Amino acid sequence: MATEPETEFQAQPASPRMNRKKSRKSTSKRVARISASAVVACACIGVVVADRAAAPRFSLSFSPSTNTVRAQLSPGFGPFAQIVFHFTSLVVHIDGGAMAQGANHGETAVGQIPSGKSTVIQASAAGPFLGLRHWQRTLTPPEQPKIESSTLSTTTDTLRFNIPLSSARVIAGLPGIAAESTETLTLRRPLSKTALAQVYLVAKDGERSTVSVKVPPVEAAPIVYFGASSGRRIYITMDDGWYRDSGVLALMKQYHVPITTFLIEDAAAQDPQFWRQFIAAGGTIEDHTVSHPALTKVSPKTAEQQWAGPMSVFSKWFQQTPTLGRPPYGDVNRTVQSAATAAGLHAIVMWSASMDSSNATKGLWTWNGGALKPGEIILLHWQPGAASELRQILSLCRNNNLVPAPLLSGLPTGDG
Numbered sequence: 262m263a264t265e266p267e268t269e270f271q272a273q274p275a276s277p278r279m280n281r282k283k284s285r286k287s288t289s290k291r292v293a294r295i296s297a298s299a300v301v302a303c304a305c306i307g308v309v310v311a312d313r314a315a316a317p318r319f320s321l322s323f324s325p326s327t328n329t330v331r332a333q334l335s336p337g338f339g340p341f342a343q344i345v346f347h348f349t350s351l352v353v354h355i356d357g358g359a360m361a362q363g364a365n366h367g368e369t370a371v372g373q374i375p376s377g378k379s380t381v382i383q384a385s386a387a388g389p390f391l392g393l394r395h396w397q398r399t400l401t402p403p404e405q406p407k408i409e410s411s412t413l414s415t416t417t418d419t420l421r422f423n424i425p426l427s428s429a430r431v432i433a434g435l436p437g438i439a440a441e442s443t444e445t446l447t448l449r450r451p452l453s454k455t456a457l458a459q460v461y462l463v464a465k466d467g468e469r470s471t472v473s474v475k476v477p478p479v480e481a482a483p484i485v486y487f488g489a490s491s492g493r494r495i496y497i498t499m500d501d502g503w504y505r506d507s508g509v510l511a512l513m514k515q516y517h518v519p520i521t522t523f524l525i526e527d528a529a530a531q532d533p534q535f536w537r538q539f540i541a542a543g544g545t546i547e548d549h550t551v552s553h554p555a556l557t558k559v560s561p562k563t564a565e566q567q568w569a570g571p572m573s574v575f576s577k578w579f580q581q582t583p584t585l586g587r588p589p590y591g592d593v594n595r596t597v598q599s600a601a602t603a604a605g606l607h608a609i610v611m612w613s614a615s616m617d618s619s620n621a622t623k624g625l626w627t628w629n630g631g632a633l634k635p636g637e638i639i640l641l642h643w644q645p646g647a648a649s650e651l652r653q654i655l656s657l658c659r660n661n662n663l664v665p666a667p668l669l670s671g672l673p674t675g676d677g
């Protein structure tokens with residue numbers, strides 16, 4: 262596109278019958294008709310051997326970088342060139358419509374033509390030594406790269422282009438790209454709100470363009486408060502992990518209780534072996550962030566890193582990669598949900614019932630103050646007294662004919 266120089270076209274008479282001699286005659290007549298001042302010019306022209314070299318020159322240039330067509334008359338040569346030029350007018354049409362008119366004096370007619378499509382440019386000029394002349398050219402500027410389609414995944418937006426690219430670059434609005442090929446560009450969706458990205462495209466054939474694209478934020482990981490209630494299932498979860506209670510492991514083994522721990526990475530690091538025993542006892546480990554911050558109070562990027570940390574570390578330590586996350590303090594908003602998706606989690610799991618850790622005698626708190634029902638997700642903490650709290654829950658389950666089940670088995674987003 263901008264790499265090639267502007268193209269200039271030779272002026273060519275369109276009418277074959279207009280030979281040199283005739284042209285001169287008709288030109289003189291025409292000049293005489295134009296205005297009184299032209300008579301003076303004609304008088305001069307009449308006594309001097311008319312010189313065709315005085316006829317204005319027509320040129321048409323095309324700038325591929327802007328798709329601009331520029332039609333122009335410029336004075337010919339010789340003593341009469343300027344005066345002849347003065348009495349010549351130019352009219353230019355693009356695909357039949359008026360582009361611009363240079364009335365006299367070689368004014369430039371400028372117009373825009375579309376990319377990737379043939380456009381006919383017709384120019385006419387009338388004046389002394391020129392007669393009435395027509396030029397016609399067809400221009401086909403190469404196609405500019407543009408977005409043909411956009412495909413969203415939960416975390417990315419893949420743009421497909423109309424023509425093969427040699428490169429694509431995000432110049433504003435988004436931090437960077439996830440993947441690039443000659444036909445597509447994959448952008449990472451932002452964490453909080455829709456971004457307006459500017460992307461600079463260079464086609465294989467050299468055509469360039471800057472396109473704007475609205476990139477919607479990462480999909481929010483769903484928030485779950487209840488699991489499936491069929492089979493009178495309930496789901497026992499335990500949070501944190503700073504305190505480790507082998508009494509809990511003993512109960513798990515004795516009663517075959519599946520428990521899901523939302524484990525803090527920093528807490529897990531103190532004793533990975535204990536958590537391997539927890540898994541061996543039928544436990545599942547999920548994500549409770551690296552260091553337990555209130556996620557709505559940190560940056561979206563930090564929230565994503567807080568979710569992502571345990572996912573990579575636990576998969577190494579425990580050969581289990583979390584798919585569920587629980588935000589510390591239950592502190593969650595749309596950005597925290599998006600950060601969870603961006604990290605690779607499938608859902609955020611809250612709870613519908615919990616043991617009142619400040620006052621164990623109060624027993625179980627439920628979301629509606631009623632009795633524990635199938636489908637409820639119970640929250641306990643790894644803290645002193647955890648084994649006795651678990652025992653209370655198990656006794657409640659027995660009395661109400663409820664069946665503790667693995668959390669993943671009760672969630673549509675889970676793997677189980």
Ligand SMILES: [Zn+2]
Binds near residue numbers: 500501549553589590
């Ligand atoms: Zn916690």
